Amino acid sequence: MSKARLLRLLWLTGLVGVALAVTGGLLAIFGVSPAQGFGAILRGAFGDAPRILSVTAFWVPLTLAAAGLVISFTAGLWNIGVEGQIVMGAVAASWLALKLDAPQGILVPLEILAAMAAGGLWAALTGVLKTRGKVHEIFGGLALNNLAVILTNYLISGPWQPPEGGTFRGTQPFPDKAMLPLLGESRVSPISLLITGLAILAVFYLLRGTIWGLRLKALGKSPRAAFLLGVSSERQALLALMFCGALAGLGGAVRVLSWFDSLRQSISGGIGYLALLVVMLSGFRVLLVPFISFFFSAVLNGSISLQLRTQLHSSLGGILAGILVLLVLLFGEVRLRRIFPRRRRE
Amino acid sequence: MNESEFVRALASILLQATPLMIAVCGETITERAGLVNLSLDGTMLLAAMTGFVAGLYADSVLAGFLAAALVGALFAAVVAFGSIRLRQDPFAIGFVLTLLGDDLSAYLGQNFTRIPGPTVSHLGIPLLKDLPLFGPVFFDQDPVVYFSLLLVGVTWWFLFRTQPGLRLRSAGERPEAAYARGVAVNRLRAVYALVGGALVGVAGAAYSLDIKIGWSEGHTRGLGWIALAIVIFGGWSPVRGALGAMLFGASKSLAQVLQSRFPQVSVVAFNATPWVLMIGVLILVGSDATERLIGLAPRRSQAPLRRLLRVTSPRALGKPFAPGESGED
Numbered sequence: 001m002s003k004a005r006l007l008r009l010l011w012l013t014g015l016v017g018v019a020l021a022v023t024g025g026l027l028a029i030f031g032v033s034p035a036q037g038f039g040a041i042l043r044g045a046f047g048d049a050p051r052i053l054s055v056t057a058f059w060v061p062l063t064l065a066a067a068g069l070v071i072s073f074t075a076g077l078w079n080i081g082v083e084g085q086i087v088m089g090a091v092a093a094s095w096l097a098l099k100l101d102a103p104q105g106i107l108v109p110l111e112i113l114a115a116m117a118a119g120g121l122w123a124a125l126t127g128v129l130k131t132r133g134k135v136h137e138i139f140g141g142l143a144l145n146n147l148a149v150i151l152t153n154y155l156i157s158g159p160w161q162p163p164e165g166g167t168f169r170g171t172q173p174f175p176d177k178a179m180l181p182l183l184g185e186s187r188v189s190p191i192s193l194l195i196t197g198l199a200i201l202a203v204f205y206l207l208r209g210t211i212w213g214l215r216l217k218a219l220g221k222s223p224r225a226a227f228l229l230g231v232s233s234e235r236q237a238l239l240a241l242m243f244c245g246a247l248a249g250l251g252g253a254v255r256v257l258s259w260f261d262s263l264r265q266s267i268s269g270g271i272g273y274l275a276l277l278v279v280m281l282s283g284f285r286v287l288l289v290p291f292i293s294f295f296f297s298a299v300l301n302g303s304i305s306l307q308l309r310t311q312l313h314s315s316l317g318g319i320l321a322g323i324l325v326l327l328v329l330l331f332g333e334v335r336l337r338r339i340f341p342r343r344r345r346e
Numbered sequence: 347m348n349e350s351e352f353v354r355a356l357a358s359i360l361l362q363a364t365p366l367m368i369a370v371c372g373e374t375i376t377e378r379a380g381l382v383n384l385s386l387d388g389t390m391l392l393a394a395m396t397g398f399v400a401g402l403y404a405d406s407v408l409a410g411f412l413a414a415a416l417v418g419a420l421f422a423a424v425v426a427f428g429s430i431r432l433r434q435d436p437f438a439i440g441f442v443l444t445l446l447g448d449d450l451s452a453y454l455g456q457n458f459t460r461i462p463g464p465t466v467s468h469l470g471i472p473l474l475k476d477l478p479l480f481g482p483v484f485f486d487q488d489p490v491v492y493f494s495l496l497l498v499g500v501t502w503w504f505l506f507r508t509q510p511g512l513r514l515r516s517a518g519e520r521p522e523a524a525y526a527r528g529v530a531v532n533r534l535r536a537v538y539a540l541v542g543g544a545l546v547g548v549a550g551a552a553y554s555l556d557i558k559i560g561w562s563e564g565h566t567r568g569l570g571w572i573a574l575a576i577v578i579f580g581g582w583s584p585v586r587g588a589l590g591a592m593l594f595g596a597s598k599s600l601a602q603v604l605q606s607r608f609p610q611v612s613v614v615a616f617n618a619t620p621w622v623l624m625i626g627v628l629i630l631v632g633s634d635a636t637e638r639l640i641g642l643a644p645r646r647s648q649a650p651l652r653r654l655l656r657v658t659s660p661r662a663l664g665k666p667f668a669p670g671e672s673g674e675d
Contacts, residue, residue, distance in 0.1 A: 315450075
């Protein structure tokens, strides 16, 4: 390893250390020693086989959404709408799971396809708002996220409420044949693991080995250069968003068909936003995405069991992730000259 | 609806719009100078929580507002430092701060949810409050409402009628020209980002201490994004922004009225109003379709219509400014 790479690795490790120190401080404020708190998070994530499987099950939709975001970020698009695209995927899969009577071998693939279509179309809506309506994708996506959640709540409390009466909690559990086949008692489905692996490879290949990937990079780096090359920015932007939306929708299907067994109120619960953090931390390199999202899955699952043990709010996991991403964004490629510029003579 | 009901509805719309007006003023100042602080949603949440807790401990709403302003300025400082000095993407930093503020407010405020705390007290202005119509709407409110109205006026006057305001806008429109005339563009952007951020913080506390009293997880979630959209709808003018804030306040009241009129429609459907409105107004002020519609109008009315409906952003909004490599400011 070259000296520069070693220094960089040391520097990044230092940033992780700072993030851990700040989080430890937040634990200490509430009277939990950092050793005890981090211990609880670690045990909550990796303490026994079921917990590791739970982290893995959480990892699947997070990684799918993040892999999709690598594509939309490459095209220079801020697809905050990924959260809503996950939700719409979950809604579409739930619709078939509740209404369609077919054998598992037909029903599950249909659910997955419907979820991908719904996520892709919801993303296309953001894209059309941007290209035709001149609404920035951050605002269009954000509004559509909220509308997707509102639609879910409406369905749960209205048309799709369980027969015993409407609650705001969720629909009735789906029949077994509508669910992804699960590994033993866990919420991991081997099929979804396989699909996730394929999705990562597909994104890697698309960006490395295809003309489409090249066009997206051109668009992301310089829309003007892309225009001169004859790349239709509107169409490429729309396609990139729809690709991301399809993967996010697939993640939504995994949420309802294996993590839960019904459509719930907070079906995504911020996985889309977390996926944005994953991709930012990866520096848009898709091969880093699975590792970072595994780390984030572990931290988030661990902090839920921290809450069970110590009554501390589980948002601590999100704080650790957020501080880490912020530090790397700010100081990841640091040049000390920029922090401490030489005084210029007036 | 009789007259007193109508007056009460107007007064409540103004009250609902108050924190949004403050936040919109703050972000308008920041963006007019050329910087985008995307972190509003998280800033307001953390500021609302901090303001409530500080107010509770100091037993003073003023202390609460001060603490909230500090939180807002701190977040803005991170955005300014990161994007100006470290030259990183302000959108990315702002977005991470949005999530961080949300999580921090949930964690740090976990022991303060749903408990009583200090509140801003009502303060009618003598004589003025007895004016017909205007009195009850504008002058029979509380100090936060008066502050927000004053702020809108002062911000407009500062931006468009003073020398420092002109320099501020020049940094957001033509930073090179401003730099050539001796404006320290980046320092100015940073300073006004702090001012704008502090105001956003005050807006957060205006919820927890006045308009939506108390603290609970996700207390103001979503409202920061709405404020950001209103800044655009307002064409980066505080007065138009204030009208936009009132439009959103009115849509909330309208949803409540509709809900009681049409009880068969699910309650949750009405929650969609602000988000549909957000997309609607952004299409209205930005899309080519509006331009074509204006083209259909009689020639004489086209210019005023355009001025009414369309907005243009500060030219250098969100663009980093680096005058040569020798360092600057």
